[in-house]
Amino acid sequence: MKAVTLGIALVLGAMAGNIHAAVDLGQYIRKDDFNDIKISPSGKYYAATVPFEDKTVLTIFTREGNKPSGSFVPGRNGHVYDFEWANDERVVIGLAEKFGMLDEPQRTGELYAVNADGGKAELLVGFRMLGNGPGTRIQPKKVESVAAFLVDTLPADESNVVISVWPMGTEEPFTRAEKLDVNSGRRITVARAPVRWARFATDNSGEVRLAVGENVDNSSKLYYRDAAGTDWRLINDQVATGRIELPLGFSADNRLAYLLVRGEDKATDRIVAWDPVAGTRATVLHDEGADPFELIIRSGTSMPIGAQVMDGRHRNLFFDESVPEARLHRSLEAAFPRQSVTVTSSTKDGRLLLVKVWSGENPGDFYLYEPAVKKVDHVVSRGSWIDPELAAKVEPFSFQARDGLTIHGYLTKPRGTNGSLPMVVMPHGGPFGIFDQWQYDRVAQMLASAGYAVLQVNYRGSGNYGWAFERAGARQWGGTMQDDVTDATRWAMAQGHTAGGKICIYGASYGAYAALMGVAKEPTLYQCAAGYVGVYDLPMMQREDGRTRRSLGNWSKDWVGEDQAALAAVSPNRLADKIKVPVFLAAGGEDERAPIEHSRMMEAALRKAGVPVESLYYSTEGHGFYTEPHQREYYTQLLAFLSRHLGGATAK
Numbered sequence: 058m059k060a061v062t063l064g065i066a067l068v069l070g071a072m073a074g075n076i077h078a079a080v081d082l083g084q085y086i087r088k089d090d091f092n093d094i095k096i097s098p099s100g101k102y103y104a105a106t107v108p109f110e111d112k113t114v115l116t117i118f119t120r121e122g123n124k125p126s127g128s129f130v131p132g133r134n135g136h137v138y139d140f141e142w143a144n145d146e147r148v149v150i151g152l153a154e155k156f157g158m159l160d161e162p163q164r165t166g167e168l169y170a171v172n173a174d175g176g177k178a179e180l181l182v183g184f185r186m187l188g189n190g191p192g193t194r195i196q197p198k199k200v201e202s203v204a205a206f207l208v209d210t211l212p213a214d215e216s217n218v219v220i221s222v223w224p225m226g227t228e229e230p231f232t233r234a235e236k237l238d239v240n241s242g243r244r245i246t247v248a249r250a251p252v253r254w255a256r257f258a259t260d261n262s263g264e265v266r267l268a269v270g271e272n273v274d275n276s277s278k279l280y281y282r283d284a285a286g287t288d289w290r291l292i293n294d295q296v297a298t299g300r301i302e303l304p305l306g307f308s309a310d311n312r313l314a315y316l317l318v319r320g321e322d323k324a325t326d327r328i329v330a331w332d333p334v335a336g337t338r339a340t341v342l343h344d345e346g347a348d349p350f351e352l353i354i355r356s357g358t359s360m361p362i363g364a365q366v367m368d369g370r371h372r373n374l375f376f377d378e379s380v381p382e383a384r385l386h387r388s389l390e391a392a393f394p395r396q397s398v399t400v401t402s403s404t405k406d407g408r409l410l411l412v413k414v415w416s417g418e419n420p421g422d423f424y425l426y427e428p429a430v431k432k433v434d435h436v437v438s439r440g441s442w443i444d445p446e447l448a449a450k451v452e453p454f455s456f457q458a459r460d461g462l463t464i465h466g467y468l469t470k471p472r473g474t475n476g477s478l479p480m481v482v483m484p485h486g487g488p489f490g491i492f493d494q495w496q497y498d499r500v501a502q503m504l505a506s507a508g509y510a511v512l513q514v515n516y517r518g519s520g521n522y523g524w525a526f527e528r529a530g531a532r533q534w535g536g537t538m539q540d541d542v543t544d545a546t547r548w549a550m551a552q553g554h555t556a557g558g559k560i561c562i563y564g565a566s567y568g569a570y571a572a573l574m575g576v577a578k579e580p581t582l583y584q585c586a587a588g589y590v591g592v593y594d595l596p597m598m599q600r601e602d603g604r605t606r607r608s609l610g611n612w613s614k615d616w617v618g619e620d621q622a623a624l625a626a627v628s629p630n631r632l633a634d635k636i637k638v639p640v641f642l643a644a645g646g647e648d649e650r651a652p653i654e655h656s657r658m659m660e661a662a663l664r665k666a667g668v669p670v671e672s673l674y675y676s677t678e679g680h681g682f683y684t685e686p687h688q689r690e691y692y693t694q695l696l697a698f699l700s701r702h703l704g705g706a707t708a709k
Contacts, residue, residue: 085502088108090441092105092439093140094106097404098405099404099405100120102126103123112132115137126173128171128175131152135154136154138162141218143170143239145173146172146174147170150170156647158683168183183203204222205222205235208221209263217236219236219247254270259359260307265282269302277295277301303319306354315361318338324523324525328340328341328364329341344372347522349366350365353365363375370495386400392433396416408429409426411424412424417495420439420443451501453465453466468549470554479555479705480561481504481511481699484516485514485519486564486567487566489531489616491520514541516538517530531616534595535626536627561584562587569651570588573636576637577632577636581637584638585640588643589695590643593655594631595618634666636663639670642656642659643672644657671698
């Protein structure tokens with residue numbers, strides 16, 4: 058009996074690292090308490106976005122006592138995309154729509170405003186604008202089919218903001234900049250764009266000075282003017298220089314313009330100070346590991362003074378490390394070790410700062426900081442029910458791909474585990490310009506709670522690592538982009554994080570394509586594959602892009618490819634006979650980005666090839682499932698599918 062008992066003990070000891078309680082899906086599909094939060098210019102109020110199942114609302118509450126003050130609630134599938142305090146009593150809101158959890162919010166171009174007490178909530182500009190009706194000449198708001206986007210809140214002007222206005226119904230519109238009265242909705246044109254699809258930038262006095270746009274060939278052009286009423290002049294043409302320059306803002310005296318420069322050699326993006334008089338460009342911020350991720354703005358102004366970069370974890374860099382803001386950020390970083398820190402907003406006088414703190418294990422906490430007395434008070438948390446001390450550990454990694462290119466990513470492991478674990482490889486969607494970040498990823502955390510290591514790979518084509526790295530993914534669907542995912546998987550095996558025979562690949566959107574292409578291209582590397590709202594037939598996808606808009610069709614040819622035979626050769630639904638492992642597919646019938654026909658065609662091809670396949674379709678869902686019951690059913694089936702092939706936990 059002793060020998061038998063000892064044998065059982067050894068077996069149980071070996072299995073201990075893979076034994077996990079059934080997964081409580083509720084904590085992973087529950088919406089955040091808050092998304093973003095900003096303090097009003099005087100510090101009297103906070104405004105915050107709150108996500109619900111099919112909308113995102115704006116709520117306003119007092120700083121003293123956190124008492125509700127007012128709110129703005131859009132209709133179904135409407136989302137408060139961004140918002141800014143125009144003055145201490147009025148908030149300007151940019152609206153967006155999306156029809157699935159994974160949809161990028163499509164900004165509708167509608168600008169609303171609401172008072173801090175919830176009163177006078179109204180549409181200021183947008184295609185749904187209605188007149189005051191017949192019988193009156195008082196029409197302060199223009200009734201026209203346009204989209205509008207906020208450019209500058211004009212901190213010195215209590216009544217007006219600067220917006221860009223895009224005529225609708227025109228395939229390649231010429232935009233204009235206007236001054237908008239946030240109370241009456243009255244608009245005055247202050248600049249007209251010299252190029253299609255232009256975005257404007259103002260100086261610190263609110264003058265429109267820069268405009269950047271693209272031609273139908275998607276080449277970038279940057280224009281500058283000395284002052285209102287003067288002529289625009291071209292200062293960068295991507296076709297001629299090979300680089301993209303994007304306006305960020307101006308120096309305090311408006312003598313220098315700060316530009317983001319992309320596309321030089323194989324370098325990451327940099328920020329330069331451009332002198333319009335001398336015509337010189339001087340680099341003020343550059344990190345060799347990663348692009349500028351988010352601007353750091355001087356309190357109470359719109360003036361850039363630095364940027365955050367993310368080469369694994371976030372770091373705050375400044376044009377001048379001796380400025381007070383740099384010292385302030387260093388003290389905040391010391392107060393929150395191993396976490397990312399950024400100032401999201403401030404009072405006009407800089408007396409109160411709202412600080413966001415987050416990490417791979419923490420969805421985000423917001424604190425109020427008083428620099429004068431170095432006092433920090435907790436305001437709200439994004440995920441109040443999540444304990445960062447219990448969350449799975451997230452660590453950045455990098456390795457050399459087969460051709461020597463450095464690839465980055467993140468490895469998530471259940472807390473307290475070491476050594477080899479069954480692994481889920483999870484390529485991100487997009488694919489171009491999108492990248493996995495140092496942040497709390499609910500799906501990765503859910504999979505880790507089931508006992509898996511989760512590998513997220515920023516393959517070539519991803520953003521954040523320079524224009525050359527992003528361009529290296531062009532026309533590489535199923536090619537070197539896919540090889541990067543394969544190489545990352547083999548790297549994880551070589552490092553002892555997982556072992557052969559214990560790996561599945563799963564992704565959504567482009568990630569679903571990469572999952573199915575992965576098991577077609579590497580039939581012995583993975584034990585199963587799961588694709589969520591994926592695209593699996595590239596010729597069909599390209600035809601859909603071309604019908605949508607001419608510039609989108611050109612983009613698709615440049616980035617995906619135009620040779621129909623070559624695209625067919627890397628379409629998973631046409632390679633079903635090469636797939637030798639079980640597959641799980643899920644899709645929504647209202648998905649416009651990855652129409653459900655892709656998944657149905659993929660399923661039919663797999664069944665014809667004799668490949669075991671499971672599927673879950675909801676006719677009323679879009680690009681990712683919205684409703685909690687549908688999400689719960691989907692993740693329950695996904696965990697059950699992975700459990701059958703990797704042995705991890707299932708859902709409760």
